[in-house]
Amino acid sequence: MTTTSALTADQLRPALARHVRRTFGPDRVRDLHDRFATENIVVLRQFCPPELTEAIAAEARSIAERNGTPHDLVFAITDSTPRRMTTVGQPVIRDEGPLIHAFYFNPDMLDIASDIVGERVHVCPYAGEHYVISVLDRTGDTHGWHWDDYTYGIILVLEAPPYTDGGFVQAAPGTSWDKQNPDVYGALLRSQVRSYALEPGDAYLIKTNTTMHRVHPIRGDGRRMIVNMTLASTADLSRPLTHETNDVLFGGTTDPRRAK
Amino acid sequence: MNGARVNVRESMRPLPRMTQPFLTWVTGVPPADAAPRVLWHPHLAAVTGVAQTAAGIALGAVALHLPWYALVPLLLVAWPTIGGGLRRLDVVVVHQTLHRMFARSDRANRVVSEIVTTLLWRPPYDGNRKEHLVHHAHPCSFRDGDTQYLLSTGAAPGMTEQQFRRYLWRAVFSPRHHWSFTAGRVRANVTGEQPVHRRVMSLAYLALTVAGLALTGWWLYWLLLWLVPATFFFQAQTFLYTLSEHRWWLFDNAERLTKSQRDQLTFGRFCGEPAPAVAGRPWAVRQLAWARWWLRMVLVYAPYRMWVLVGDTVQHDLHHVRPKCDWANSSWVRNADLRSSEAGRYYEVWGGLLSHVYAGNSVRGWQARPSVALTGTAAR
Known part of the structure; x- marks a missing residue:
């Protein structure tokens, strides 16, 4: 394992727990819960304290520099929306990213996500979707409109450009993904698109299976780096789900280092 | 670390016959050549x-x-x-x-x-x-x-x-x-x-x-x-x-495992420690060692069996190998399996609550051991 920061995985849990206890009181959680019920996406401002964000960002940056895979493609399964981004999949992060691993398996994170979405959330049954790194750093880079297979996702923002350079997230709640006949424009017409600007240390929680979402293309010198973590509902645990887009973009559970 | 090489249950064999049913219940393991007098x-x-x-x-x-x-x-x-x-x-x-x-x-x-x-x-x-x-x-x-x-x-x-x-x-x-x-x-x-x-x-x-x-x-x-x-x-x-129900993290929570890997996920959670080997030591040393041993069997392991590791759960490995077995008599059935070609499918950890939860959670230095196959037939 490679640790790029003085902060260790063992120290992460108490640090995050202290921060969450201090900054996510019952009133704030209730407010986030209500907003999530309406918009199906909610930004958790400064979910990570700065020292933790910096440590995780350093770890993610180092992993992405060594193992990042650039993509420039469209996915027919999401109505030919674009993916221009650099990614790192779960097997590499599991080996080289102890902080990201510890963040994902942190029960305090799972607890607060459960409180906000209003049901118990779980670690994703498919390991390939536990956590992935995504970097957008060239003009036009984007993670185009899409849905995800599992019910929830929590995205930790490690680097983000000012909104004037794009890179903000957009969401169309209450939409559904018909993999045989995906209809992004129809979803845009039927739903109300909301946009959310983000800063490093923020996280956003999203009902990913029924909220079409994308990252607005970045421009100029903007750079955006996030860790996307999938969370499962209780129903997801016994539902057979496929992972086509994850397997292509992030490699699923295949370790690309073994292929080299 | 978890259980010495000595056969823990067999070390209790010299103890009075009237204590054996109690020891079988506490440990979860009958003597190797014994047969049940009463079936549950x-x-x-x-x-x-x-x-x-x-x-x-x-x-x-x-x-x-x-x-x-x-x-x-x-x-x-x-x-x-x-x-x-x-x-x-x-x-x-x-x-x-x-x-x-x-x-x-x-x-x-x-x-x-x-x-x-x-x-x-x-x-x-x-x-x-x-x-x-x-x-x-x-x-x-x-x-x-x-x-x-x-x-x-x-x-x-x-x-x-x-x-x-x-x-x-x-x-x-x-x-x-x-x-x-x-x-x-x-x-x-x-x-x-x-x-x-x-x-x-x-x-x-x-x-x-x-x-x-x-x-x-x-x-x-x-x-x-x-x-x-x-x-x-x-x-x-x-x-x-x-x-301690399983060795939860042994294969990285993978969904698809071989039969052999699946067998390794569960182990017999046996309770107790070797009877003191104090033959030839002074009388007082022998008495102290036995008193300590009995106190631990009665005050540590028996409550564990009453409060946490109840019933047939001691032999939970048997349940995963053969869910349709005569579970009410699991300790005897498991011993019978150890005399069969299935013997290689069983693992065990001796000790108490901490030994079992350590092994179940891959605490550093802790693991389960393959159970030793039994030879011969049980007494009738």
């Missing part, structure tokens, strides 16, 4: 569960009339005894109904399960069975509800013993853990997702409880001798049990 029937497991619960309640009821210096220690024994009795009904009786191995007919298994789980505020039969079959199909995977439960408490592989003990204390007393557990039990019974008959049963049980308490005024007894043990103690005992 599944229904006795239910009787034992009810009897233990009743005994705990009776002890607590007596204690409530005594001065505080007698009340406190007696209550501290009564509570886990009641919790252990309820655990017998849950993890032995209900568990076997889910495999349709408690009663002969499917209907009888369902009826017993619904009655017991209503009284214990545990999940209804169908959902519980579905989840349990997933556990058997993909044990220790991220699809397994028990894996998810342990993850939610902060369980993780590779801790040191000290780190793991800190985690244990935190989780056992965590209000969040208990609140989540209790809320799940209530939701499973009354939220509307369960079958109508079950909701009616749960609400009727609630109404009868309230009416009974209003008529008798036994609120304090109910609170102290039912609610406390049925929530905090039952849940803590369930948690401690679940932690």
